[in-house]
Amino acid sequence: MEVRGLTRSYGHRKAVDALDLTVRVGDVYGFLGPNGAGKTTAMRCILGLIRRDAGEIAIFGDKGVSARRHVGAIVESPAFHEWLSGHRNLVLSAAYAGVENPRAEVDRVLERVGLAERAADRAGTYSLGMKQRLAIARALLTRPRLMLLDEPTNGLDPRGMHEIREFIRSLALHDGITVFISSHLLAEVQQICNRVGIIQDGRLRAEGYVKELVSGDVSSLVVEIGTPEPDKLSTALEGVDGAEVLGPGESGRIRVRPGALEPAALNAHLVQAGVPVEAFVPIQRSLEDVFLELTQ
Amino acid sequence: MTPRHFLEIWRAEIAKLFSRTSARAGLVLAALVAIAGPLFLFMASRADIQMNGQSVSSGLELSGAMGLQWALELRNNSQILRALILMLVALSVAGEYRARTIREDLIRPVPRWAVPLSKWLAVDVWILASLVVAWVFGGLLSTIAFGAGGTWSQPLLGYGATFLTDAGFAALVLMIAVLSRSVAGTIAGVFVYLILDTVLGWAL
Numbered sequence: 001m002e003v004r005g006l007t008r009s010y011g012h013r014k015a016v017d018a019l020d021l022t023v024r025v026g027d028v029y030g031f032l033g034p035n036g037a038g039k040t041t042a043m044r045c046i047l048g049l050i051r052r053d054a055g056e057i058a059i060f061g062d063k064g065v066s067a068r069r070h071v072g073a074i075v076e077s078p079a080f081h082e083w084l085s086g087h088r089n090l091v092l093s094a095a096y097a098g099v100e101n102p103r104a105e106v107d108r109v110l111e112r113v114g115l116a117e118r119a120a121d122r123a124g125t126y127s128l129g130m131k132q133r134l135a136i137a138r139a140l141l142t143r144p145r146l147m148l149l150d151e152p153t154n155g156l157d158p159r160g161m162h163e164i165r166e167f168i169r170s171l172a173l174h175d176g177i178t179v180f181i182s183s184h185l186l187a188e189v190q191q192i193c194n195r196v197g198i199i200q201d202g203r204l205r206a207e208g209y210v211k212e213l214v215s216g217d218v219s220s221l222v223v224e225i226g227t228p229e230p231d232k233l234s235t236a237l238e239g240v241d242g243a244e245v246l247g248p249g250e251s252g253r254i255r256v257r258p259g260a261l262e263p264a265a266l267n268a269h270l271v272q273a274g275v276p277v278e279a280f281v282p283i284q285r286s287l288e289d290v291f292l293e294l295t296q
Numbered sequence: 297m298t299p300r301h302f303l304e305i306w307r308a309e310i311a312k313l314f315s316r317t318s319a320r321a322g323l324v325l326a327a328l329v330a331i332a333g334p335l336f337l338f339m340a341s342r343a344d345i346q347m348n349g350q351s352v353s354s355g356l357e358l359s360g361a362m363g364l365q366w367a368l369e370l371r372n373n374s375q376i377l378r379a380l381i382l383m384l385v386a387l388s389v390a391g392e393y394r395a396r397t398i399r400e401d402l403i404r405p406v407p408r409w410a411v412p413l414s415k416w417l418a419v420d421v422w423i424l425a426s427l428v429v430a431w432v433f434g435g436l437l438s439t440i441a442f443g444a445g446g447t448w449s450q451p452l453l454g455y456g457a458t459f460l461t462d463a464g465f466a467a468l469v470l471m472i473a474v475l476s477r478s479v480a481g482t483i484a485g486v487f488v489y490l491i492l493d494t495v496l497g498w499a500l
Contacts, residue, residue: 047403068405075403079396084315095308096404098301138400 001046001146001180006055008041015041017202019055023146023180023195028172030193030210031182032287034295038202039182040076043150047073060145069098072139072177073148077155078131082124086115086134089123090141097142109137113167129160136167147171149181153188165192190214190287198294205294214285223256223263224249225270226279236273240266253279297407305410309418313388319422322380326426329376330434333367334441361446363438367430368454377426378465384422385466386482388415389473416470423462427455 003021007014016038023029033039045052048068059067080089087106094102110116113133118126126134132152139147152168153161169192171177183189189196190210197207206213227233233254237243242259243266249255258266263282270277313319337356345352356362371377389412392398401411431451472485 049399049402065405065407068403071403073403075399076396079400081312081315081395081397083317084312088315092308092312093400093404095304096401096406098298098304098405 001060001178002056002058003042003046004056006042006045006057007053008038008045008050009053014202016045016052019199019202019204021197021204021207023178025145025178026172026176027195028168028179028193029181030189030196031180031199032184032186032189032196032291033199035184037199037295039199040150041202042199043073043075043148043182047071047075047148049075069142070145071148072142072144072146073150074132074135074139074152075148075150078135078138080123080126080131080134082122084123085120086110086123086126086130086137087119089134090138093138094141099141102141105141106137109140112140113137127160128155129157129163132156132160132164133167136164144177146178146180149179151183152181153183153185161188168192186286186288186291196287198291200295206290210287213290214287221258221263222246222283222285223258223266224253224279224281224283225256225277226251226253226281227276228278229276230254232273232275233270236270236275240269249283250281253281255283297410301406302410302414305406305414306417309388309414310421313384313415313418313422316384316387318380318387319384322377322384322422323426323429325380326371326377326429327433329371329374330364330367330430331437333365333370333434334363334438336370337363337366337438338441357446358442359446360435360439360442360444361448361451363442364431364435364448364451365454367434367438368451368458371430372458378462381419381423381462381466382469382483382486385415385419385469386473386479388419389470390477390479390482393477394479412470412474416467419466419470420459420463423459423466427459431455 001021001023003019006016006019006021008016019038019042021031021042031039031042041050044050045055046057048065057063057067060070062070080086081092084092087110090106090109091102094106099105107116110119113136115130115133115137118130123131123134149168153164156164165188168179168181172179181189181193193210195207195209196213198205225233233256234245237245237256240259240261242257243261244257244259246255246257261269263280267277267280337358341356341358389398398411402408468489469482469486472489473482476482476485
């Protein structure tokens with residue numbers, strides 16, 4: 001999916017401002033941003049639920065209404081005709097999706113999400129987790145190549161979140177579906193996404209592979225050092241360009257930015273300066289750290 | 297969008313509409329109103345109704361066709377079926393905006409016009425069904441009570457005209473529902489329209 005220059009305003013306020021996104025085939029792409037950053041507006045534009053003021057959206061090379069035939073989507077919380085059965089809800093959706101042989105397809109997707117046994121029950125009697133699975137089944141009806149999921153684990157209990165997370169993984173791994181997820185849960189995104197885009201005030205702040213974003217450059221590296229003589233540690237660091245003590249870390253250790261030195265060189269420098277080093281733990285940045293840095 | 301795809305959507309909307317309890321109850325109501333028509337005709341023929349010193353009752357034509365005509369008059373003058381049409385359209389359009397179920401249809405690869413058009417055509421099928429139910433029940437009772445005599449083309453034309461006016465009314469409600477996106481707003485909008493229509497009708 002290629003999004004170029006996507007813009008959408010509400011009055012004078014630009015909810016999405018010249019947004020560029022690139023989702024590659026096979027990606028599990030996390031779309032991150034604080035509340036009000038423009039994530040849902042962007043997703044609604046991509047799905048054609050609201051008009052865009054400017055910009056181009058191409059999905060597997062197609063544009064406009066025809067592009068949506070490649071897409072399965074869950075936007076915000078799933079909604080169903082509560083008085084109809086899960087099966088009936090999907091049959092009605094299949095008609096809109098233009099699915100050939102709808103009953104067989106409905107049976108297939110219900111089996112895929114593990115709801116075949118409850119398919120005859122009214123959707124109104126389903127738990128939130130079951131509704132979310134039913135929504136995924138509905139999105140799968142068209143055998144999409146791209147799934148757009150807006151906060152897919154929102155409101156679920158830990159077990160439900162785990163199930164949906166595993167399911168999203170299996171969509172990418174076993175079904176070969178490219179997945180685009182909007183989520184607030186950064187740890188979750190770090191677990192399941194290979195690439196992310198971070199949006200703030202409607203503009204893209206960063207886009208890239210999760211591994212690259214969290215590894216960062218040498219200057220952003222942080223090390224936790226355990227020593228019974230913290231004063232000696234401070235003195236030893238004074239001579240190192242860019243190095244500084246950041247404060248207390250985990251388990252009584254001291255959090256240090258090594259500056260110009262690689263971790264191994266820093267350790268050697270401390271030992272040479274007579275600092276008794278009991279623990280030396282390089283701390284990898286989390287996606288949350290990256291997110292907070294970029295959206296401050 | 298192919299014609300076949302549109303027909304599938306229309307069929308889905310018909311199935312959805314007829315699965316509503318209110319739509320089914322409305323068909324029962326249409327049958328009851330239709331049965332009441334010939335009953336009223338019978339009661340009127342037995343009552344001694346005078347107008348300008350002349351008996352109206354004795355001039356009533358007691359025939360199967362007339363009984364059916366009375367059923368139609370009762371349906372149209374009571375406005376009860378029209379109120380149901382208002383409710384069904386409001387539920388199937390504004391109600392789906394409220395429940396957010398319409399969003400799931402709009403993200404499908406279908407042009408936007410296909411969604412309200414299919415809903416309107418589904419309501420038209422319900423209107424037709426209610427008229428057929430009325431024709432069958434009202435006509436049956438009327439024929440049993442008064443025989444198969446009379447001019448049947450008159451009620452036929454009347455039922456046809458009712459279909460067209462009810463379908464037009466449904467289109468009006470649908471437009472208001474699409475704009476207001478709320479069931480209460482749709483009902484209020486239709487009432488405002490009807491009041492303005494009446495007031496302007498008097499004024500002009």
